[in-house]
Amino acid sequence: MMQTDEAKIRVDNLNLYYPGRQALRNINLDIEENEILGIIGPANSGKSSLLRAINRLHEIDLARLTGRIMLDGINIFDVRINDLRRRVGLIFATPVVLPGTIYKNLTYGPKSHNHFSRAQLDRLVEDSLVAANLWDEVKDRLRDSASTISGGQQQRLCIARTLAMNPEVIMMDEPCSGLDPISTAKIEATMLELKDKYTFILVTNNTKQAARVADRTAFFLSGELIEIGTTESIFTNPQDERTDQYIRGKFG
Amino acid sequence: MGFRIEPRVNQKIAYYVLLLMTIITVLVLFFIIGYVFKNGLGQLSFAFLTQKTMDMGKGGGIFSSIVGTLFVALVAIVIATPLGVGSALYLVEYTRGGPVRRVISFGADCLAGVPSIIFGLFGFIFFVIHLGMGWSILSGGLTLAVMIIPTIIRTTEEAIKAVPRSYREISYSLGVGKFDTIFKVVLPASLPGILTGVILGIGRAVGETAAVIFTAGSSHNLPTSLFSSTRTLAVHFYILAREGISMPKAYGTAAVLIIIILLINFAAYRLMHRFIARYY
Numbered sequence: 001m002m003q004t005d006e007a008k009i010r011v012d013n014l015n016l017y018y019p020g021r022q023a024l025r026n027i028n029l030d031i032e033e034n035e036i037l038g039i040i041g042p043a044n045s046g047k048s049s050l051l052r053a054i055n056r057l058h059e060i061d062l063a064r065l066t067g068r069i070m071l072d073g074i075n076i077f078d079v080r081i082n083d084l085r086r087r088v089g090l091i092f093a094t095p096v097v098l099p100g101t102i103y104k105n106l107t108y109g110p111k112s113h114n115h116f117s118r119a120q121l122d123r124l125v126e127d128s129l130v131a132a133n134l135w136d137e138v139k140d141r142l143r144d145s146a147s148t149i150s151g152g153q154q155q156r157l158c159i160a161r162t163l164a165m166n167p168e169v170i171m172m173d174e175p176c177s178g179l180d181p182i183s184t185a186k187i188e189a190t191m192l193e194l195k196d197k198y199t200f201i202l203v204t205n206n207t208k209q210a211a212r213v214a215d216r217t218a219f220f221l222s223g224e225l226i227e228i229g230t231t232e233s234i235f236t237n238p239q240d241e242r243t244d245q246y247i248r249g250k251f252g
Numbered sequence: 253m254g255f256r257i258e259p260r261v262n263q264k265i266a267y268y269v270l271l272l273m274t275i276i277t278v279l280v281l282f283f284i285i286g287y288v289f290k291n292g293l294g295q296l297s298f299a300f301l302t303q304k305t306m307d308m309g310k311g312g313g314i315f316s317s318i319v320g321t322l323f324v325a326l327v328a329i330v331i332a333t334p335l336g337v338g339s340a341l342y343l344v345e346y347t348r349g350g351p352v353r354r355v356i357s358f359g360a361d362c363l364a365g366v367p368s369i370i371f372g373l374f375g376f377i378f379f380v381i382h383l384g385m386g387w388s389i390l391s392g393g394l395t396l397a398v399m400i401i402p403t404i405i406r407t408t409e410e411a412i413k414a415v416p417r418s419y420r421e422i423s424y425s426l427g428v429g430k431f432d433t434i435f436k437v438v439l440p441a442s443l444p445g446i447l448t449g450v451i452l453g454i455g456r457a458v459g460e461t462a463a464v465i466f467t468a469g470s471s472h473n474l475p476t477s478l479f480s481s482t483r484t485l486a487v488h489f490y491i492l493a494r495e496g497i498s499m500p501k502a503y504g505t506a507a508v509l510i511i512i513i514l515l516i517n518f519a520a521y522r523l524m525h526r527f528i529a530r531y532y
Contacts, residue, residue, distance in 0.1 A: 060420075082428070083427065084427070085425055086426070089425070089426075090425040092418065092422070094418070096418040098419060098423070099437075100440075108428070109428060112426070112432050113427060162426075165427065
């Protein structure tokens with residue numbers, strides 16, 4: 001039966017097994033439209049695995065999955081994989097720009113899905129760079145190799161590259177882990193500006209970052225979802241003792 | 253036990269041993285090239301490069317051999333590059349490192365070590381006789397292609413494996429399919445490595461003697477088609493020296509051969525750097 005509730009993404013009894021290791025245990029989670037869901041937790045808690053599963057990237061890791069992930073009420077395994085990945089973008093922890101120019105990095109994805117005129121592509125490049133707060137810094141260098149810009153700029157280029165796909169959901173896997181505070185602030189500002197148009201999932205090792213930008217926060221530990229709630233309640237009044245300890249820096 | 257060298261002395265010894273090895277290698281190389289050039293460069297003239305071979309090689313030039321060499325190498329590379337690169341792509345991207353890939357890679361390694369005269373014999377029996385191509389540029393080129401495919405497969409394999417996994421993940425995460433990912437991201441990123449393999453292949457093809465003497469023949473007439481027999485520079489050199497026809501002409505031919513290989517390598521590296529400058 002079709003689900004009729006409002007959740008943008010519903011994770012239903014999800015288990016994920018890598019060869020020899022279970023990465024996710026019985027996860028149930030709703031992600032609402034136009035919210036920023038922060039996911040925190042120590043290393044190996046399954047945060048990144050969840051993002052990879054939603055993008056069906058676990059398939060190239062040879063991982064096995066049970067349970068369901070629904071996007072707008074439709075099982076993601078019933079959607080064409082390339083459509084799913086167009087609708088759900090993923091930003092990785094290390095900014096990886098593809099070999100080639102800034103311009104080419106941005107048009108690579110869209111061109112593989114649709115035909116665009118030159119003018120449309122120019123427009124797309126400008127719009128996505130503006131949205132990612134990068135346009136002013138690179139507008140004269142679009143034909144330069146993407147690897148010539150700084151690390152913080154590269155991460156914003158990666159965000160712009162995802163925006164150029166016109167996605168519905170943007171997942172970020174520790175997007176600021178290698179960046180300086182100024183670049184981090186720019187990316188956080190970008191997320192807050194864009195959340196009216198997109199749904200965000202932000203995995204972060206930096207609990208303060210979740211506190212700054214997330215509407216709701218989920219705490220993962222050893223592949224289990226320990227607690228999820230509004231960011232305020234998670235940070236001020238956690239229900240589980242482990243959440244409390246993690247937030248207060250007792251472990252992790 | 254008791255014997256211990258002071259670390260700084262140790263470092264010095266290692267440094268000089270390695271330096272000495274490098275010097276020996278480079279000296280041998282320069283000696284060979286220098287020797288050939290010393291005896292051969294004097295022979296070079298416009299006439300030598302543009303006239304046809306006369307009097308079995310005692311007189312005239314080597315124009316037909318230059319043309320023959322380039323065509324044989326061209327046929328070899330045009331056939332071997334797509335086959336080798338395609339095989340390598342299949343092995344790396346579609347076999348997931350299973351037993352198939354290991355067997356084929358091992359086979360390619362073995363083939364790369366087979367003496368070229370064996371390939372010559374194969375080419376003679378298969379292309380020249382069985383397929384009736386006769387002694388020709390085509391037979392010679394095909395034989396050389398078979399000979400250099402393993403080299404191209406192995407270098408391409410390494411080049412493709414060196415492409416960061418993250419490039420593929422990025423491409424997949426943008427919803428780009430496997431085929432497009434391979435051709436638009438993986439292949440361009442591994443092009444410099446592939447080109448290295450192709451250059452090695454060209455070098456082997458241009459310098460090969462044993463395999464072509466069986467398959468392309470030794471006619472010193474100017475080739476007129478792919479089915480013409482031809483005498484490549486290496487074969488010409490071999491015949492001139494072996495049969496004592498003319499040592500000066502032999503050295504002249506060797507010098508031209510070396511210069512051609514240098515020019516091809518130079519051009520290939522220039523091409524590669526231009527590509528990298530544009531792409532990275």
